[in-house]
Amino acid sequence: MRQIRTDTIANIASQKTRSILRNRHFWIITCVTTVLALLYNASYLGITGWFPWAKDIVSAQGVYIFVLSFLFLIPLVHASVVFRLQGTLATWFVFLAAILPRAIQDSPSFESLLRTALVATVALLLGLFVALDYNPGLQESGTAKRTRFARWASLARMLKVQEYERRRVARKLHDNTIQSLLVIANRARALESGDYGRLSPKARKQAEEILIMLLHAIDDVRRLSRELRPSTLDNVGLLPALRWLTERLSHESGIKIDLQVKGREHSLPPEFEVILFRIAQDALNNVVRHSGATAATVTLDFITSNFRMTVEDNGQGFSLPDNIGDFAARGNLGLQRMEQQAGLLDGNFKISSEPGKGTVITVEATP
Structure with a gap:
């Protein structure tokens, strides 16, 4: 059990690392910080020739270099908005490592070090403030709050009934249907092995095929039981449930499915998480069954006040009808x-697809 938990933690950490490395904001912040660090320390590193267009800047002294150091606030604030606390601390340490060598070399006086410490402190406090308190949304009025609360209360009642039925059906499948199929499979195995008398080769072959079909049916029913109501969603929330879903579908289908997170992860209302999980589940099932894709990505965007989730694949795509309801007329209900x-989230739903160019499904709503 401990090994399984360790492997799961390692997989989640690896997935988070890949998600960060694929995030364009990470590379923008890295490039800007690197350029500023080289520009700030050009004279110290002997590379002033790299910046002929900024000769006065790289040779600045005293209060001018003090002003130059504030340019590092640009990538610091950017990292605080996108990656929150982790981005703040990582970028601040890089900022500190960039300004200290030149500050010590130019004038290692108490006044100079105090000025450097002041800049570093202001930068850290600003980054922490943005990371912890940044909210681009406006404060809701009392009427808006009451309206949103009433909407969530109504949605919660409806979802409670739906999810109760899902749990009941999942429990029945697990406790009754699967157990019955296991009994039948055991009898088919006994029949095939000759426990009920010797069989002809043809009959034994039929018994073996029946056993194989029963085992496949048991796997399908067990999978259906998990999909109806995964315990991970109840126990630990949306993100772990989506990680479980993407890893399972990726393993079963051979399609490379990644989960990316932008901004600081935080919990959402339970009803909100249930609906988002159902949408992602339907979208990924469509990818597996119909798209012919080799890769797909689920992205959760926590950066803005409106939560956004996208599911994108590199499959064959399709021509969009004028009305999504036309798909239902053809039997495609997903x-x-x-x-x-x-719509239950009072959110926006968008599909972008063209033949040969994959499909992007976007859901955006306010928690």
């Missing part, structure tokens, strides 16, 4: 169901 679920 997209219409996703649109209806997004």
